[in-house]
Amino acid sequence: MIALIQRVTSARVDVDGETVGAIGPGLLALVAVQPEDAEPQTQRMLQRILGYRVFSDAEGKMNRSLADTGGGLLLVSQFTLAADTNSGMRPSFSTAATPAEGEFWFNRLVEMARQAHPRVETGRFRSHMQVHLVNDGPVTFRLEVR
Numbered sequence: 001m002i003a004l005i006q007r008v009t010s011a012r013v014d015v016d017g018e019t020v021g022a023i024g025p026g027l028l029a030l031v032a033v034q035p036e037d038a039e040p041q042t043q044r045m046l047q048r049i050l051g052y053r054v055f056s057d058a059e060g061k062m063n064r065s066l067a068d069t070g071g072g073l074l075l076v077s078q079f080t081l082a083a084d085t086n087s088g089m090r091p092s093f094s095t096a097a098t099p100a101e102g103e104f105w106f107n108r109l110v111e112m113a114r115q116a117h118p119r120v121e122t123g124r125f126r127s128h129m130q131v132h133l134v135n136d137g138p139v140t141f142r143l144e145v146r
Helices: 039-051 101-116
Strands: 002-015 020-022 026-034 062-064 072-077 119-121 130-144
Touching: 002 039, 002 072, 020 072, 020 119, 026 039, 026 101, 026 130, 039 101, 039 130, 072 101, 101 119
Parallel strands: 026 072, 072 119
Antiparallel strands: 002 020, 002 026, 002 130
């Protein structure tokens, strides 16, 4: 499982002109599911997203996590993060989970996140989404769990 997390002051996802998920300060996580992903990878990714220290403490150092700050979490499925881009001029998606597997494990991640964190919003799986964000910093990290 791969997640691209971005510290944001705000973020939202629109589908067909309708906002389907929005947060204030917190993290936007773009998530890709890979074929070998299952419960252990999903649990570990959630731990990393909630626990990764990307927020400033009183001294201005990145020592606080989303769990520490209680900020919002916007989870958005993005299978293109799992693309194989090692050769040619067109991405291959053979390294991404099937749509059914991706939807299952993404929804499981959302379910677990909602049990563990008070503010969780999502995009809409398999929809054409417009993601709007104000990246704070900018701060962006790529997390991968195998």
